[in-house]
Amino acid sequence: MLDARVHQGKFGEDYVRVLASAAGLLISQDDVDHDGVDFCIKQPGPSRFGWSPRIDVQVKTTSRPRRRAAALDFDGLNQVQFNQLAGTDFVVPRYMFLVIVPANAAEYAALQTTGLLLRDVGYYVSLRDRPRIDEPRNDRRIRVAVPTSNVLTVTALRKLIDPALGRKGPSAR
Template sequence: MADSRTGGVPRQAPAGAHGAPQGSAPPPQWAGQVEGFGDNGHRGHFGEQFIRMLAVAANIDASQRDRDRVGVDWQLGHPGQPGRRRYPVIEAQVKCTSSPEMYDDHLAYDLKVKYYNQLAGSDYSVPRFLFVVLAPSDPFTWSHATSDRLLLRNAAYWVCLHDRDLADGSGNGKGTRRVHVPRANLLTVDSLHGLFSQQYQDMVGSS
């Protein structure tokens, strides 16, 4: 059974000034001087930048929305190849959590109906996805930098809701809708490119 505080996310030792775990060492002095360190806004921003880093590694352009009114955080695209569909684009809504409900084959995430309805259905110009980033509850362990690598913890998963009906038949319902995100849908450089495939274009009005 997953730990209720971490949702199965491995516990990490607090990190020192360079992001390296240091057992039970006290947090660095700067931590108390940075307003909002580790709060929900900080966690959400970490999740969005986690996706940006994956996109950069995949050589995919990531453009952030200026205004939060259309239900997506990132528009992702790349040039494509001559002789095939050029300049393909997808969009993603990003959520970051430190307390997911983890099961053998999926994780459960309660998404506000407003946001659910901005992803469900097929009445869109481009495919949309939900990206759920899992981060440790301790913000000092979100990253670990050494001279030869930068490690970001822990992982991101994706799900497509274009085959689902709206939660209440409108765009602004109240409450939440539970989304089951397959654990097989680990977001990687390869799987991120896979989201540009024709099967997702065929699910929306862009086909």
């Protein structure tokens, strides 16, 4: 069995993989997480933005979300990780995905007569509008507000890559 933290993180990444698969998108992964990117998610083939538009994502998980107004306060990024997502000078847009998981791993998934249920829900946030931290440190955390309106769905994932994609394909929430 996996250690609880590794299990939780793996489930969060697999949750994103399932959504990308359902959206008809491809996921690739660097052989080493050197620059804060867990996955590249792309639309294969031509689009109005050129060939195979993509996004880069960092996947985080929590089983104890802290809700404040219309956002979740996430304190799980250190300053170095934050700087790998913040700012405007990335060629490929970057997002942080936050997957809320049950505290009990036995509740991550349930088979029902209508299909497989994955718990609980994912959200996304761009840190493009946030300035980087001067002299970032691994031992200092930074709070990120993740809007609860940014629910990670098949349609949302398509729109992050190409706004026109959200209107294509079967509807999925």
